[in-house]
Amino acid sequence: xxxxxxxxxxxxxxxxxxxxxxxxxxxxxxxxxxxxxxxxxxxxxxxxxxxxxxxxxxxxxxxxxxxxxxxxxxxxxxxxxxxxxxxxxxxxxxxxxxxxxxxxxxxxxxxxxxxxxxxxxxxxxxxxxxxxxxxxxxxxxxxxxxxxxxxxxxxxxxxxxxxxxxxxxxxxxxxxxxxxxxxxxxx
Numbered sequence: 001x002x003x004x005x006x007x008x009x010x011x012x013x014x015x016x017x018x019x020x021x022x023x024x025x026x027x028x029x030x031x032x033x034x035x036x037x038x039x040x041x042x043x044x045x046x047x048x049x050x051x052x053x054x055x056x057x058x059x060x061x062x063x064x065x066x067x068x069x070x071x072x073x074x075x076x077x078x079x080x081x082x083x084x085x086x087x088x089x090x091x092x093x094x095x096x097x098x099x100x101x102x103x104x105x106x107x108x109x110x111x112x113x114x115x116x117x118x119x120x121x122x123x124x125x126x127x128x129x130x131x132x133x134x135x136x137x138x139x140x141x142x143x144x145x146x147x148x149x150x151x152x153x154x155x156x157x158x159x160x161x162x163x164x165x166x167x168x169x170x171x172x173x174x175x176x177x178x179x180x181x182x183x184x185x186x187x
Contacts, residue, residue, distance in 0.1 A: 001020065003026075017101075018101065018148040018149070021097050022098045025091070029100070030100025031069065031072075033103060034069065034072055034099075034100040034103045035068070037103040038065050038068040038103075040106065040109055044109055072096070076095050080095050083150040086152045087152065088156070089151045090151055094150075098149040099142060102138060102145040105134045105137040106134065109134065112130035112131040115127035116131075143161065146161070
């Protein structure tokens with residue numbers, strides 16, 4: 001399948017298409033789709049706060065895209081390991097590719113932002129709806145991507161994400177307490 005057929009499949013037949021992506025592992029296309037989605041999300045970001053420091057938004061956007069791609073690698077690796085709790089099988093690159101393609105509805109972010117900014121109250125409501133709907137759509141695709149690439153059930157896929165979120169929250173809280181204790185010593 002070519003890239004347009006894969007993107008159409010992610011929209012129309014996500015389970016079958018993400019299963020195919022997991023088997024074929026089009027890593028380059030997954031990286032490209034994820035990066036473009038991140039870029040489109042950044043285009044609608046207000047960088048005016050940096051104008052007072054005479055900083056161009058371009059290098060900031062490059063840094064944000066780089067960190068987003070690094071986050072995809074880390075997230076895929078973390079989910080790859082956690083899914084083993086539920087007897088998940090499959091390769092890292094299968095999950096990585098599926099997650100990259102699952103980000104495709106993120107392309108709607110600048111459209112939603114444009115509608116919000118130009119449509120008055122009705123535009124704000126419609127744009128907000130599009131933003132929330134595309135966000136939910138991406139989350140659902142992430143669950144399907146994990147399920148299809150690792151050969152686990154939908155429930156196991158959701159539980160894997162919940163465990164990941166709980167671990168991340170615990171690490172952040174422990175880190176915040178540790179930093180607060182260190183700062184308290186200095187004050």
